Amino acid sequence: MKLRSLSNLETDATARRLLGAYLIRKYNGVDLIGRIVETEAYDQTDPASHTYRGETKRNRAMFGPAGHAYIYHIYGMYRCFNVTSGPDGFGAGVLIRALEPVEGIELMRANRPRAKTDTALTSGPGKLTQALAIDMDLYGHELSRKPLQCVLQPAVASRLIKTTTRIGIKEGADRLRRFYIKDSPFVSTP
C-alpha cells in the first residue's frame, strides 16, 4: 500500500493505519529506524487542530496532499512531526507521538544525550524528533523518499489498538483521537 493512498482515508483511519509503519531517517550515512506505536488525528473540523482556523504559512503542508511532513516548533525548543493526511485542500495530519527504536540506536542515543534509558529515546513527540534529527529543513518533505521515509506495514488489528483522548490540548480534549499499540513499552503514556 502506498503512502499516497492515505488521501482516501479519514483522518482517524489514517492515524490507525500508520501504527506499525516504519519511519526511516537517513542521517550522517546511517539509517535511523523506528516503528510507529502512537499517533493522534487532527483535521480542520477539529478545534484542536492547527488547521481549524484556515491556512497559514505555518500549517500550509497540511492543506497539501497526503504523505508529506508537517513539522512545527513547540515550547521554543522542541519540534513535532506529523504525516499529512486527506485529499489535497483538506487540512489534516497525524501527529507521530512515539516510536519503537528498531535500528541505529547508537546514533539515537548520541542525538538524545539527556535520555537516561532506551525507552526514553523516542517515547514522545519531542523526543523522537531529536532522536531521528527531524528538523524544519524537512518541512513539506515527501515521505516516500530519502532522507525521511514512512513505509506502511500490514494494518495492526483493531483489538491491539487502544483509543484514548489526546495529550496536551484544551480545545477538543474530549475527542477520542489518540491511538496506540496496546502493551507497547514505547508509548508516551499508557
Next chain:
DNA sequence: CCGCAGATTGACT
C-alpha cells in the same frame, strides 16, 4: 512513584 517549575522562541492575534 508523583507533581511542578522552568526553559525558550516562532507564529499568530
Next chain:
DNA sequence: GTCAATCTGCGGG
C-alpha cells in the same frame, strides 16, 4: 504580547 499537539530536573513520599 501571548502562548504552545513538550521535556527535564528537582523535591517529596
